[in-house]
Amino acid sequence: MKTINNPIFHFFLAALTVVCLPLFLRSGVLASEILIFGLAVAACNLLLGFTGLLSFGQGIFFGVGSYVAGILLTRYQIPVPLMLLLSVVLGALIAVAVGWLSIRRQGVYFVMLTLAFSQFFFFLAYSFSGLTGGDNGILDVPRPVIAGFDFTNLWSYYWFVAVIFLAVFALMLRTTQSTFGRTLSAIRENEARASAVGFPVRAFKIAAFAISGAVTALAGALHAMLIGVAPLSSIEYHTSEIILIMTIIGGSGNLFASLLGAGTYMLLADVLSTIWPRWLLLLGVALIVVALFMQRGLWGLIETLVSHITATSKRTPNAATERPLHRQADGGKA
Amino acid sequence: MSIHNEALKRSGHSSGKHAPAPHPVALETSELTVAYGSFLAVRGVSLSVRRNSIHSIIGPNGAGKTTLFHALTGRVRPSAGSIRLDDKDISHTRDDDRVRLGIARSFQVTSLFPNLSVQENLRLASQGRTPWQALAPWRSINHNKEAMATAGEVMERLSLTQVAGRAAGELSHGQQRRLEVGMALAARPRVILMDEPTSGMGVDDIEAMKELIRSLAADHTVIFVEHNMGIVMNISDTVTVMRAGQKLVEGTPAEIRDDPEVRRAYLGNMITGDIA
Amino acid sequence: MTYLFQIFNGIGIGMLYFLLAVGLSVIFGLLQFVNFAHGAFYLLGAYFTYDLVERGYSFWVAMPLAAIMVMALAALTEIVLLRRIYKLPHTFHILVTVGLALIIQEMTIIVWGPLGGNVPPPEGLNGVIIVGDFIYPEYRLFVIAFTAVLAVGLWWVLEGTRIGAIVRAGSESSENTALLGYNTLRINSAVFGLGAGLAGLAGALAAPIRGVEPFMGLEALGIAFVVVVIGGMGSYTGALLAGILVGVTQSVMASLWPEGARLMIYLGMALVIVAMPRGLLGRA
Numbered sequence: 001m002k003t004i005n006n007p008i009f010h011f012f013l014a015a016l017t018v019v020c021l022p023l024f025l026r027s028g029v030l031a032s033e034i035l036i037f038g039l040a041v042a043a044c045n046l047l048l049g050f051t052g053l054l055s056f057g058q059g060i061f062f063g064v065g066s067y068v069a070g071i072l073l074t075r076y077q078i079p080v081p082l083m084l085l086l087s088v089v090l091g092a093l094i095a096v097a098v099g100w101l102s103i104r105r106q107g108v109y110f111v112m113l114t115l116a117f118s119q120f121f122f123f124l125a126y127s128f129s130g131l132t133g134g135d136n137g138i139l140d141v142p143r144p145v146i147a148g149f150d151f152t153n154l155w156s157y158y159w160f161v162a163v164i165f166l167a168v169f170a171l172m173l174r175t176t177q178s179t180f181g182r183t184l185s186a187i188r189e190n191e192a193r194a195s196a197v198g199f200p201v202r203a204f205k206i207a208a209f210a211i212s213g214a215v216t217a218l219a220g221a222l223h224a225m226l227i228g229v230a231p232l233s234s235i236e237y238h239t240s241e242i243i244l245i246m247t248i249i250g251g252s253g254n255l256f257a258s259l260l261g262a263g264t265y266m267l268l269a270d271v272l273s274t275i276w277p278r279w280l281l282l283l284g285v286a287l288i289v290v291a292l293f294m295q296r297g298l299w300g301l302i303e304t305l306v307s308h309i310t311a312t313s314k315r316t317p318n319a320a321t322e323r324p325l326h327r328q329a330d331g332g333k334a
Numbered sequence: 335m336s337i338h339n340e341a342l343k344r345s346g347h348s349s350g351k352h353a354p355a356p357h358p359v360a361l362e363t364s365e366l367t368v369a370y371g372s373f374l375a376v377r378g379v380s381l382s383v384r385r386n387s388i389h390s391i392i393g394p395n396g397a398g399k400t401t402l403f404h405a406l407t408g409r410v411r412p413s414a415g416s417i418r419l420d421d422k423d424i425s426h427t428r429d430d431d432r433v434r435l436g437i438a439r440s441f442q443v444t445s446l447f448p449n450l451s452v453q454e455n456l457r458l459a460s461q462g463r464t465p466w467q468a469l470a471p472w473r474s475i476n477h478n479k480e481a482m483a484t485a486g487e488v489m490e491r492l493s494l495t496q497v498a499g500r501a502a503g504e505l506s507h508g509q510q511r512r513l514e515v516g517m518a519l520a521a522r523p524r525v526i527l528m529d530e531p532t533s534g535m536g537v538d539d540i541e542a543m544k545e546l547i548r549s550l551a552a553d554h555t556v557i558f559v560e561h562n563m564g565i566v567m568n569i570s571d572t573v574t575v576m577r578a579g580q581k582l583v584e585g586t587p588a589e590i591r592d593d594p595e596v597r598r599a600y601l602g603n604m605i606t607g608d609i610a
Numbered sequence: 611m612t613y614l615f616q617i618f619n620g621i622g623i624g625m626l627y628f629l630l631a632v633g634l635s636v637i638f639g640l641l642q643f644v645n646f647a648h649g650a651f652y653l654l655g656a657y658f659t660y661d662l663v664e665r666g667y668s669f670w671v672a673m674p675l676a677a678i679m680v681m682a683l684a685a686l687t688e689i690v691l692l693r694r695i696y697k698l699p700h701t702f703h704i705l706v707t708v709g710l711a712l713i714i715q716e717m718t719i720i721v722w723g724p725l726g727g728n729v730p731p732p733e734g735l736n737g738v739i740i741v742g743d744f745i746y747p748e749y750r751l752f753v754i755a756f757t758a759v760l761a762v763g764l765w766w767v768l769e770g771t772r773i774g775a776i777v778r779a780g781s782e783s784s785e786n787t788a789l790l791g792y793n794t795l796r797i798n799s800a801v802f803g804l805g806a807g808l809a810g811l812a813g814a815l816a817a818p819i820r821g822v823e824p825f826m827g828l829e830a831l832g833i834a835f836v837v838v839v840i841g842g843m844g845s846y847t848g849a850l851l852a853g854i855l856v857g858v859t860q861s862v863m864a865s866l867w868p869e870g871a872r873l874m875i876y877l878g879m880a881l882v883i884v885a886m887p888r889g890l891l892g893r894a
Contacts, residue, residue: 101884104883105887112835112838115835119876123873127870127873174471182454190447192441193447193517196429196438196441198431198433198438248701248705281716284710285713288706288710290705291702292694
């Protein structure tokens, strides 16, 4: 179990996925989307799996990134690297604001607040249609040409996304292994103790939000360039919902599980939606099945399989990353 | 030699290099009051805890011990009065900030990070003294050598070294209680607050805990709330008896045992235990 | 005069929001369970009404029948599915009820199509009332009066009856109810049915005002959360006050800045959270 939960191994798996996707998929859009949502889901996982915060507001940051790309690229011709940097900064700032307000309440109240804020930002985008294009979104978002390299072709854009994905994924792995990441795990495990031991818990939660918001906004910006539109739907409740669903399906204990969750969801959605337009019904059933029988997600399933095969069922205690069954921030009546 | 002088002498090695000028009183409350709505759980309690002494707080259920304890840890805010640590007002300091000022606590119901290893629990507890350092997502956990070393020392002291790699939740009950105390020790505090340290323990474990608390006084000031009168009477330098939110009596264990008021408060039958 | 019209409209909508929020609150109070399918039950209430009216039943039959059908369906869901997951962390409560909401929404589209429809105001109430130069639809006045009576009845149930006492004891501590010696299983189903039934009733009453469409559930869920957050979870009067405040804000803003009307609600919520994190009248 130690080997399959090693962060270097997780990076290797992620790199392997990046290399394999073009071999098995015909659609460059789908392949890129898997990596882009992989980032957004990993960012959601940083909150859910590592900090114990179930955020229904990830679509806010995704949408913000998407609009930053749309607005800056179509109206101001800002260079793409600078645009990406700005989307990261704005995503982090908005995440700090949303996080700061939402963590004033705990447990389910926190969840309800994040959902309400996602509605707030949706209606903000909807109401200021001069800036966001309202229902139509912002059209004709170009793909980048950087230093003579042309990424406008779908598959070349895939490699542009892939490099960014691997870099950010490595940074996030590093974050989860750092003193910061370990402290987040401590907060997830026992918030009262973390505070009694001397950690300013709120500051850590807000910092986790900032990182999560930054990465999700980056994913949103990459997505807008991929599909050529910054649509209103990027900031919708539905985006928050699918990011969260992918996170839970993958498993909330480690970051590669997030890529697994994103990939599985996107592939299934791609196949099922062409077969049956009402496939969301099946998704609903799948969610219930996951909650009842597969609480540690796909990664948990793999862990169980591996431990059966190797029969080294003894748990290693080295553990923050090992027990994906996280605990929700204490939802008591305090 | 009076305990007072003894305390002064011992206080020299109680804290790190930035130790403030030794003050004979480690922790002091004056007219401390905590109200829940209109109910005064603690009213006008003045305590003076000498440095490197063992000070226990006892009283019947509902006497306000736990609320007083929470006020000292910073979990509840006093509605009136003040708390001073080494003559510095900390009445309105948050619980996590109090750790940096030198107060650490253990919980009545064991409160650990159950899925993290013993070593990691203690490392986190030690890191809690410099929490803002831990905000850096690029810094590896090995960066803080001091925290790693402290975790090692505390495990050694509490005989937990053999289980360093085990998840805290998998330890035996006695080991968990020791780790619970270790979590406070790892912060290298000047004052340790313990909430019923022997709660739920078997006879053998209680004896070990008693020795542990006694040994803590060499480097720390210990304040604890406890129901087990054997321990209280045995190891305390000073006992404060509370009733109905107020301080009833305070004195040495011998004085407390002979006090008629205390006997009445406890219906005469709960104060037992020999005096060392 | 237009403002008076908008304020009356707002009170009517607000009372429906109040029903939604109270349903959510009751379920959360007893079961410590956030029902993300709450909006879906509202959706069902509206569609059942629509369907029955389309089949030629009077609204006066359709409306209560729809609410009862939603209540029964919800209680059945509780028995078959939800009671298996109470012990799991919140994440899985949310996952299951989100799944349930998706299933209900997609079923709605399969059965009634993606376009939605209209429900005419019921016979006897399809006119307007004229007082001086104030003109107001009768049905909307009926909604205000009917929900007001219902609110009093609910208040009586929650404050004055045994089941209310159980719900309140349950929200103090989940073990309390078991200690009181009640059959918790049956009470859980009944309370879940009641809470979801209130959402269904709100949907049934809303149908003649706003029509039906498959995505009305999600909007209702967001609003119910906002009302609960503003009013304070577990507070009956808080839900009433916040429901009406939200309704009136939305309605008045709709005449001033139609696009931003709903934005204002969420902005108001953010302000309340900053000023009073526990909501206007919340205790916990």
